[in-house]
Amino acid sequence: MSSILHFKILKHFPQLSHCLTTRHYEGDITTARGQEYFLKSYQFDQSNFILPKQVHGSEIQVIEDKGLLLSNKQFAADAVITKRKNIWIGVLVADCFPILIFEPSVNVIAVIHAGWRGIEQNIHLKTLKYLLEIMNCSIQHLLIGIGPGIGACCFEVGKEVSDKFVKRSTIAAQFVQPVSEQKALVDLRGLITSDFMMADIPLENIENMNYCTSCCSDLFYSYRNEGKNTGRMLLAARLNESSQDDK
Numbered sequence: 001m002s003s004i005l006h007f008k009i010l011k012h013f014p015q016l017s018h019c020l021t022t023r024h025y026e027g028d029i030t031t032a033r034g035q036e037y038f039l040k041s042y043q044f045d046q047s048n049f050i051l052p053k054q055v056h057g058s059e060i061q062v063i064e065d066k067g068l069l070l071s072n073k074q075f076a077a078d079a080v081i082t083k084r085k086n087i088w089i090g091v092l093v094a095d096c097f098p099i100l101i102f103e104p105s106v107n108v109i110a111v112i113h114a115g116w117r118g119i120e121q122n123i124h125l126k127t128l129k130y131l132l133e134i135m136n137c138s139i140q141h142l143l144i145g146i147g148p149g150i151g152a153c154c155f156e157v158g159k160e161v162s163d164k165f166v167k168r169s170t171i172a173a174q175f176v177q178p179v180s181e182q183k184a185l186v187d188l189r190g191l192i193t194s195d196f197m198m199a200d201i202p203l204e205n206i207e208n209m210n211y212c213t214s215c216c217s218d219l220f221y222s223y224r225n226e227g228k229n230t231g232r233m234l235l236a237a238r239l240n241e242s243s244q245d246d247k
């Protein structure tokens, strides 16, 4: 069983490293010790690792200099963007969707923690907008990996949640499947993918790791299956320094 997965479309860029841990990853990635082990395996130290305090919101944190790293302050955000080289940025997930966006011509990366609350607040589209408008990314060059998350097969919610998506748009409503008067299944992966496509991201630039975390409990942690004390998967990415770069 794999302990680390990679997105195929993001694997072959020398200037990008990324990984997604599974439940077979050695050590608990949610603890300082587990994170230290992760960094050591890539010969990095703790000051090169940014993990936001995830709050199921739509705040984006942009890492522009090392000050934030050295201040050791944990900031609340569900998306992190950086152009800085040699730092890892990451998000922790168990059912929520980890998303990695990379623009190879501008050399910028973003990681997103997207659960239903964040998706409802458009965290993925706000991050995309920031990349396009502030970071000058090109829509044709953006590559997006959407990792394992809870599938439409298992994400049954009450009407109070599914109605938020039904009311959002007729397209969003297509990803809600009522199962009874009070319950519905919501296809968050389908919705995120459709949102990116509607924003003109070419389909071939989007890779879905089509696993349901709740169905595939042999490979992933699932909050819904196992409760809040279950482990987490880490999606992490970094831009690498190349020999031509100015230090």
Ligand SMILES: [Zn+2]
Residues within 6 Å of the ligand: 150, 151, 152, 153, 154, 155, 212, 213, 214, 215, 216
């Ligand atoms: Zn499932």
